[in-house]
Amino acid sequence: MIELKHLTKKFGSFTAVDDVSLSIPAGEFFGFLGPNGAGKTTTIKMMTGLFTPTDGQIIINGFDVVHQPMEAKSTFGYIPDHPYMYDKLTGREFIYYMGGLYRMEKEKLKESVEQVIDLLELASWIDKKTEDYSQGMRQRVTFASAFVHNPKNIIIDEPMVGLDPRSARIVKDTLKRRSKEGVSIFMSTHILEMAEELCDRIAIINKAKIIFLDTKENLNVHKVHYDGNLESVFLELTKEPYSE
Numbered sequence: 001m002i003e004l005k006h007l008t009k010k011f012g013s014f015t016a017v018d019d020v021s022l023s024i025p026a027g028e029f030f031g032f033l034g035p036n037g038a039g040k041t042t043t044i045k046m047m048t049g050l051f052t053p054t055d056g057q058i059i060i061n062g063f064d065v066v067h068q069p070m071e072a073k074s075t076f077g078y079i080p081d082h083p084y085m086y087d088k089l090t091g092r093e094f095i096y097y098m099g100g101l102y103r104m105e106k107e108k109l110k111e112s113v114e115q116v117i118d119l120l121e122l123a124s125w126i127d128k129k130t131e132d133y134s135q136g137m138r139q140r141v142t143f144a145s146a147f148v149h150n151p152k153n154i155i156i157d158e159p160m161v162g163l164d165p166r167s168a169r170i171v172k173d174t175l176k177r178r179s180k181e182g183v184s185i186f187m188s189t190h191i192l193e194m195a196e197e198l199c200d201r202i203a204i205i206n207k208a209k210i211i212f213l214d215t216k217e218n219l220n221v222h223k224v225h226y227d228g229n230l231e232s233v234f235l236e237l238t239k240e241p242y243s244e
Contacts, residue, residue: 001025002047002153002184007056009042016042018208024186026152029179031199032188035238039208040188044157047186048078061152074102077146081158083138087131091122091141094130098145109148116144121170135162143171154178156187160194172198192230206238
């Protein structure tokens with residue numbers, strides 16, 4: 001489970017995230033939407049321990065991310081929008097390296113590496129150095145490295161960056177499968193159609209605050225008033241006020 005309690009982040013006088021509270025139970029696929037600069041990535045960086053909250057609390061699987069960072073991080077996988085890799089390692093070596101950070105037992109790690117390579121269809125190029133990878137290849141290996149320790153939660157910032165249609169389908173199917181297996185997924189994305197296709201519940205953040213939070217089923221009620229289209233709902237809720 002992921003819990004955000006009155007989460008706030010300020011940079012000087014600027015408030016990037018303002019009193020955000022969310023709870024994502026096991027097995028829920030949660031979509032986090034918002035325009036550029038709304039506070040999505042800042043929220044994720046606090047959840048993953050990259051930023052320290054100004055106020056509030058983040059609890060992941062019973063562990064406080066600020067006060068119990070190692071325990072919390074051991075239970076989730078993180079896929080950033082621009083993955084970093086060690087260019088002189090092969091994809092396989094990189095996944096092994098990431099599994100080692102989680103102190104996985106050698107035999108269990110070996111078995112898990114083969115599973116994620118098969119799951120994400122990486123076998124044809126996994127033993128090439130990552131310096132020769134395309135953005136989409138790097139992204140798929142990043143997913144594999146996030147899955148290798150069998151996390152209870154997956155936190156994703158823009159999962160489809162650089163993916164071709166087949167890679168995108170592989171990633172979508174993998175995420176849906178993990179969700180059905182009880183993994184909670186927190187996904188930030190600009191692709192509204194993907195959020196609508198995959199997510200059980202959707203939140204929209206704008207100007208640092210949550211302005212919409214509901215299930216996909218209840219979202220249909222809102223869509224009736226906006227041409228039956230999530231894009232229309234999103235644009236109406238996040239539009240700038242008119243000024244002369």
